[in-house]
Amino acid sequence: MLMRRKGFALTAPGTGSLPRLVLLALCFAGGVFLGQVLAGRVPEDVGEQLGAYLRDYVRLERTASPDAVLPALALYFRYPLLAFLLGFSAVGVVLLPCLTVVFGFFLSFSVCCFTAAFGADGLLVALAVLGWRCLVTLPCYFLLAVPGWGLAAGLAAVSFGRGQRPPPAGRAWWRRAALCGAVLLAGVCVELALPPALLRLALGHLTL
Secondary structure (H helix, E strand, O other), rough: EEEEEOOOOEOOOOOOOHHHHHHHHHHHHHOOOOHHHHHHOOHHHHHHHHHHHHHHHHOOOOOOHHHHHHHHHHHHHHHHHHHHHHOOOOOOHHEEEEHHHHHHHHHHHHHHHHHHHHHHHHHHHHHHHHHHHHHHHHHHHHHHHHHHHHHHHHHHHHHEEEEEEOOOOOHHHHHHHHHHHHHHHHHHHHHHOOOOHHHHHHHHHOOO
């Protein structure tokens, strides 16, 4: 449904969102490229330190503990939650693309660090460490960032006197946010239930 108030158009989440999705995807790709470029300037001993840390982690065979819950929640919720909140602010029209670049940058940078530590096998290790998290967080991020960017653009237009304040976000927006929150919580539960099984499997054929 399209609502118009004195020349200002507010689209419901998911309506006309393809251009925003494409632009945010390009921002993410730009962050990935930037991460690859800057990762080449990281000292070699950083990769060695990462490899030693992961090997020690596997040897200890840690199990899920209450101390691991908050860090896991932060890792899963930080980008989607920021995307959700920025949708309620006019500055989100600028900060959401920047946040998308940062997301892509740190993901790419992390993968490059794994390849620096383990060579070609680093891709397998990165998949074990980051694969499940990315499978959960990336769709949730874009599901929130794309309509959030549209809402932020509407608020920015109001700030520059191009229309009246738009109506509050509708039920579709809140249902989407609740669904993403449930998916992220489920992802956290799965990750906490399986540490460090996937990592042990990935490193099993390496010399420890």
